[in-house]
Amino acid sequence: MAKQKKAPRPKAQTPKGFRDYFGVEVSERAEMLRTITGVYHHYGFDALESSAVETVESLGKFLPDVDRPNEGVFAWQEFEEDGNGDWLALRYDLTAPLARVYAQHRNDLPTPYRRYTMGPVWRNEKPGPGRYRQFYQCDADTVGTASVAADAEICAMLSDTLEKVGIPRGDYIVRINNRKVLNGVLEAMNVTDETAQANVLRTIDKFDKVGEAGVRELLGKGRLDASGAYIDGVGLEDNQAEPVVKFLTSKGANNSETLANLRAAVGDSVIGSEGINELEEIATLLAAQGYGPDRIVIDPSVVRGLGYYTGPVYEAELTFEILDEKGRKRQFGSVAGGGRYDDLVKRFTGQAVPATGVSIGVDRLLAALREKGRLSSKAQGPVVVTVMDKARMADYQSMVAELRQAGIRAEVYLGNPKNFGNQLKYADKRESPVAVIAGGDEFDKGVVQIKDLILGAKIAENATLEEWKALTNQFEVPRSELASKVAEILESQS
């Protein structure tokens, strides 16, 4: 066997911005992914798992992190003798890979192609509290149809999904907007320069924080923010700001009112009108299926950061309040988002392939449910068969095998059995509901001791074996009744 060379000890640490997940964190996520993909499947979507690694070329550069190393992705070059190996990267989302998959396999896939997928994605971002460089997404997309019925369907499915995972109606809202309306507003404002356009969109995103007056300042000369810092403005004329202000204040008491206000904001922009017509069609389709504005609503404040959207964009927000790290109340915020991206596949094929889809931020949604105490973590530790006599390990293993065959999660203590207190501490740490004890006396008499640990948990930490045995939540039963008695205690605990 090759021996290792002497080297300084490696640090036992995840790389910066990465973390590990333990026990119920893992099983709760698995359960949620199963629920979400169950809804997607029910809607006719088919599973896809693409590779985690893509060529940098096929991923494209659509992340907003232009100032980050590799523009926000983890990338490396394939080794080739001539130094011309492909650049590879970890996927940063599940949409860019879908475009590649569809372009690659389009002759074998149905059109339209509805697919769902889930898995981790990686961002080469600056890590921060609660901000990780690997996180889960669970996406559903429809490729190959320009019909906004596809967008409506995905919004309806998103609403169903949120309710299915445990967010009650009223605690979330799916909001829809349309990039074409935004483009119409820019047209009405006569802002054609790309940088200025991007700046206007950024300003729109700040409307929630700074309000109408703030937006006017930011579009014009600039603004002194709450911290006392001066934020430079976009430098537009006062009258140029009108369409965007109209747009931002266009949300009416119902969808019809909002749509009418939006028509005023885009003026005679053709692209703007097209966008509004699409929103109207989506609203009609959703209303026909019973999805009212208490679940899905047209909301002009939705922008979505990614650069590849070309039509309807949508976002699911949780509307209940939580306390932030400083103890202030705030709305939980966005847990899912998506939209139409008609040009992503075209990058590969040269032919326009319309597509639309949603991505659920699984880890954020889990955090929300945890926050609200809505995850019924039925995680229960295993029954622990303790070891009083190491030489009888085969007997203890037989007990455990019997328990497992009876459908009970169980294990034998495999640490050093000398210190019985350690076995109790272990059972405690595992949150074991029941411990089984059998030493020489018990084997001689053909019995076992069974301990209800839920009742006895509190004093377990420091008790001696004798004290522990003396508790009334301990039962001596014939060896043959081991499994049935343990099952009975587990039943009584639940």
Place this chain on the structure above:
Amino acid sequence: MAKQKKAPRPKAQTPKGFRDYFGVEVSERAEMLRTITGVYHHYGFDALESSAVETVESLGKFLPDVDRPNEGVFAWQEFEEDGNGDWLALRYDLTAPLARVYAQHRNDLPTPYRRYTMGPVWRNEKPGPGRYRQFYQCDADTVGTASVAADAEICAMLSDTLEKVGIPRGDYIVRINNRKVLNGVLEAMNVTDETAQANVLRTIDKFDKVGEAGVRELLGKGRLDASGAYIDGVGLEDNQAEPVVKFLTSKGANNSETLANLRAAVGDSVIGSEGINELEEIATLLAAQGYGPDRIVIDPSVVRGLGYYTGPVYEAELTFEILDEKGRKRQFGSVAGGGRYDDLVKRFTGQAVPATGVSIGVDRLLAALREKGRLSSKAQGPVVVTVMDKARMADYQSMVAELRQAGIRAEVYLGNPKNFGNQLKYADKRESPVAVIAGGDEFDKGVVQIKDLILGAKIAENATLEEWKALTNQFEVPRSELASKVAEILESQS
């Protein structure tokens, strides 16, 4: 919105050695992972999901691919201004990360720590047919106990797992060996040089192919292989080869006989005897729980490639025959393996932390079940509601919503509805069991047409709408009976 700069079209391709998985391939794997982790959990193991990315330093270099770029891993350097960023890499297995996790979190984890984990791993290997650079593993390990009861438990669990996923008893065998016995044999042979040791181990691995005489040649001067190529030998004296030949031919009619033969092979080597005693203890523990040699057997031919094993090693092999790519019969081979690696955690902490565990090659196991036709792919396409009149999309969506509420997987056709034949081809490609049709006539009469596609599948490809409607497997029912009639047809199909 930032527009994309003109650039040559990217190739729509996965990087070399990577692939995508579609539909049932994904759901069958998910189902298998669920079954396997269910058994692991039942045995008392807790879930862990560590990050896919580790520092190169903490992964260590334990792969046999020393001649590959980055020694077999995908690695890159973190960007830091000073150029001294950490080297990061994708995990190549799930064991090295466990050692890091345990070292990092050991104060919060129970001891012993039983954990299971699953997920993709990545190897920077030369891709080949059926050989991918990303594949799934599903592992269970026990960290913090030197007791071989832990090894026995994992072998028993492996046996249970294989039966649970659908490999019947008799179609698999779990074989156990012990690195200490191998070391004892090397001691008895008086081979102390590390390179020579590694060469001897490689030769042992070839025993199945070349037999006793071949091994003698390979340990001595060398051998002319079947292709006519001359393979250099290890260069040992004839008598030095005796212990290894004894060892290789030590498999007896039962475990006791094998153990006796092994004792003869290791002679008076202390480490060898220790290894044999451990194997004996494992056999006793397994026998007490009813795992006979039809399921788990001591077999000296098991070596396991990874460098970090220090004690018992085990391997699950499927024993049924399949046809290889050239149509020749061969045994399916190994689907899982593992062993004891007492020094992996020590790399980080300096303190010995004994550990043992198994890794199931999920993709290989899936391939085996597929090969044997044992995956009951109940994948069924969705009911497709066709679109005869685009203006009535809201009505079609309502039909679909009703079907879904009745628990039926369903979708509306979202492609261009003009060519009805395309809708039928689509339903065919989706393997839809039922199509729903409603045009102006049907809406006027308050009915829908429901088509049983399983019966009608064969002629669907080229039929006109009229021909299609005339088939007897088509039913006209009142609109209000849509969901119940579809349910009835689905019921009749299953």
